[in-house]
Amino acid sequence: MIIRAGFSISFTCTAPTPMLLLLNVRPEREADLLAPENFRAFPEVPLRRYQDRFGNTCTRLVAPVGQITFTNDFLIEDSGLHELLPIGAPEAPVDSLPDDILMYLMGSRYCDTQRLMTIAWELFGNVAPGWARVEAILNYTHNHLTFGYGYARNDRTAFDAYAERVGVCRDFAHLAITLCRCMNIPARYCTGYLGDIGVPADPNPMDFSAWFEVYLGGAWHTLDARHNEPRIGRILVARGMDATDTAISMAFGSANLSEFTVVTEEASDQQTGFQSADNSVSTSLGVAS
Structure with a gap:
């Protein structure tokens, strides 16, 4: 293609x-x-x-x-082809993570882990580690937030999105990333192109999109909390700790x-x-x- x-x-x-x-x-x-x-x-x-x-x-x-x-x-x-989900992929113990991956466990400007730490463990502490836990975070974020372009705000943190229950694609990504980091799962923010390929056309004007990647099974995997389904034709432009870096x-x-x-x-x-x-x-x- x-x-x-x-x-x-x-x-x-x-x-x-x-x-x-x-x-x-x-x-x-x-x-x-x-x-x-x-x-x-x-x-x-x-x-x-x-x-x-x-x-x-x-x-x-x-x-x-x-x-x-x-x-x-x-x-x-x-x-x-559609993106592949890391079904069955295990988490890595923190002490075995590569040095350059450790920073993706840390809080950042929009991923305020300290404010969500207790909430994350209450929600996902009893879920099996690895892909099952990431999938639970993905589904929770997708269902917890309501998407709308009118909800865009450039100073909304992950905790704000959790409390307000609304946002745009960057808020979905920030909340999912923060919940993953709270559970000791490395996660990073991504932005780029995502067209309506293989899905119904969105009538709204095209924009750059935001998604995230998690580190499971010794590799990074692309996930999208807003759409919550594998997509075709994602084109990566930038990645970082959160939207500040991209x-x-x-x-x-x-x-x-x-x-x-x-x-x-x-x-x-x-x-x-x-x-x-x-x-x-x-x-x-x-x-x-």
Whole structure:
């Protein structure tokens, strides 16, 4: 399967403003790209890239006064298969976890483990460890929270979501991650593209999605507390402790969001391009302007 994905995001700045963007596909998926990502800025400004401590690709720039628009479009190969659940996978004792996994047991800005520790053990302490316990957390989070775009709030922590019982995809991920960490199961936050492939189309405008990964049986596994079912065609952009580490943009000054469009869908034959005489691949995505 080939997936077409990309975005167009505009900001308006009242002064030259340093910005940090996390909008590129994770390095692990670069080998699946049919051609390099077509990431551009209008007007053109110098862009500098580096990888942060989580391995995310970050872009630094200084936005000029006025409007700046960032676009990206790409075609990426995908297996077309549903994600596999780690059924039967065991937990690892904390003292046997690899050193670089330990941080994913810690509390963080939005994953306030101290406030949920007692609640988590009351809810899941009697559930068998391993996948059974993670599945119980997944089902609990999915059923406990009501999803709605109108519930979006950028300062809601996992405990807030637990108490308010509402949220968007990032709140589902934060609550599930926090409950896992309280039970000594490493969990980390993920964001990226998730199109309506193999499921009924969502009438709401496309957005980036949030999900999480748990460490069971010596490997990381993708889970989604909002949808609570394996999906097709997830494209990872960034991962970290929580949404703090994966914000798609950060402005060190005034930068007001003025336009935001995301595209992710199975590509049609016309969109996948053709092989020309010079062996280059031609694509037609229609995201960039």
